Amino acid sequence: MERFTCPKCGTQYPTDIPRWRCECGAPLDLEFEPTFNREDIAGRDPTIWRYREAIPIRDDRNIVSLDEGFTPLLEVDLEGRRVLVKGDHQFPTGSFKDRGASVLVSKIKELGITDVVEDSSGNAGCAITAYCSKAGIRCTIYVPEGTSQGKLETIEGYGANLVKVPGTREDTAEEAMRAAEKTYYASHVWNPFFHHGTKTFAYEVCEQLGWRTPDSLVLPVGNGTLLLGAYIGFRELKAVEIVDKIPRLIAIQARACAPLYHAFKENLGEIDRKKTIAEGIAVAEPVRGTQILEAVRATGGDFYIVSDEEIRTSREKMKEEGFDIEPTAAATTAGLTKHMKRAEHDELVVSVFTGRRR
């Protein structure tokens, strides 16, 4: 049984009719029962598709893949402690977003959709574009007018049509949503098929640890596409009794834009818009903010914020280790450094390099 369900009003929808949000306006979840057999997996290619039966695509012929995934679980030296960092900067288009894009674009192909829109001036834009190109699906990316030439070239490098929108980041999103009324909104934030791609992060970590769960996962949170995906993945693995616990989710935000950190620390169920808009850069109003807060609380997790200075320092440190990572990845390793100072001696901590420098 596979269907969209609204976590807010409870409405259910079939998944074979294109839809990207609930009639009530909330983002949808996907109900889906993965099957899973460890023995089958062992001999398969090292991509996310080795977990084929756990991915909600019906027909193999619809799979759109660039042989992504099964990124290395790197041992990195961090202030004298060895920690495990998932090398998701080694994905084909340069970030973990390929996990979600491969699954979402496969679903789009399965739905017979030939024309999509998305709004992103970063990693998600590159990922969605590349997989659409591969599948022969026409893809238009909406970006804020002020987006740097470098970023535009990167997205164009994977074959996208670009539309520049005057105004704020929110204006861009609204323009994409308007266009989506006539085409399809291939959104990495709204569309739960994307999260059923990012969940492969959990499957890979678990397999690479010999089918164990880490004690804690240190992950960045903007829109929370990786954190929510990992949470889905570990809950699925627990449901089929491959693991017996879900790791604590330790979420990292940049001090300059930390709406979820503040909501978490003040015990709020959702972000305080008045407060955060004043700080507003990056993702000031994450669509799935409530879900993210619930996930971190449910696992006994925590939030940290890191300053620009801490991000710079951590990036330099990673550079010395030979890793040329993006600032978001360095924010994560800066948060990881903080966490390691408090971590138990025998705590098994896993984190991520979200993306490479562009």
Add this chain to the structure above:
Amino acid sequence: MERFTCPKCGTQYPTDIPRWRCECGAPLDLEFEPTFNREDIAGRDPTIWRYREAIPIRDDRNIVSLDEGFTPLLEVDLEGRRVLVKGDHQFPTGSFKDRGASVLVSKIKELGITDVVEDSSGNAGCAITAYCSKAGIRCTIYVPEGTSQGKLETIEGYGANLVKVPGTREDTAEEAMRAAEKTYYASHVWNPFFHHGTKTFAYEVCEQLGWRTPDSLVLPVGNGTLLLGAYIGFRELKAVEIVDKIPRLIAIQARACAPLYHAFKENLGEIDRKKTIAEGIAVAEPVRGTQILEAVRATGGDFYIVSDEEIRTSREKMKEEGFDIEPTAAATTAGLTKHMKRAEHDELVVSVFTGRRR
């Protein structure tokens, strides 16, 4: 028995004393007998180091690795034919040069060297820098003064010290060689340990094809570090009777700088300096030119040249397939396109995406 041998004058040298060329001035080869057991390899991690016994590093503790290698053998649609392209653009620092850098820097660590120089404003500079950073080896990269800011930032992104040298590309190389008199020349062109890293290309292709040899390999040639490495690898695999033939080496050069193409077509044993310097961009005088010509001839291979227009067209085509590759990689796919028009119907052809766009 492991030693340096000079293919020109026959002199032999031990490998435990730092040395980067023969007293006669020629580049050296490395004599080394790899051992190899297919059963041992099966369960190992998907990196170049799965072929541990075939790599000339004595002590495991000296291995400097970023978990590189075992890149996917991608199926790419090329003018209606499916061809196999090795996804070496997915290496940690963005190109196949990581194969060579991982092995060469491991050897440098094994020799106890703490300070090296290299000259490169591109992929090799990034790769050598990253592995030296990882190993805590001080690395200085010499680049021509006019090198673009983007390239400099990329190399600095992996932690290198940069020295800008006025004049030509050759002036830069000479400056690096002078500096190497006091330190160590970690050259991807001269140092045969680099080629004993790039040879893993052959091992991986062979394993991924179920221990078969392709009929032909289509590879780019500037300094020939990948072609010569692949040639070493396949000869080693043949020597231990894992394969019974060596693929035809099809070498691709850009029309604007094709000294080896011209030498090959005119049946010369080495490049015609007068002719090629007039065309001189890129690698006008490849150090190992004679070896490259010998390798292509010995395998019954061929040379193609591709025009800038063909490179642009092929890059656009690959973009449509979702691959954002560097121009050198597009030159290769342009050559591959030419070759596929002449290839036998059942010819098993393997090529490479050398690197991603920077």
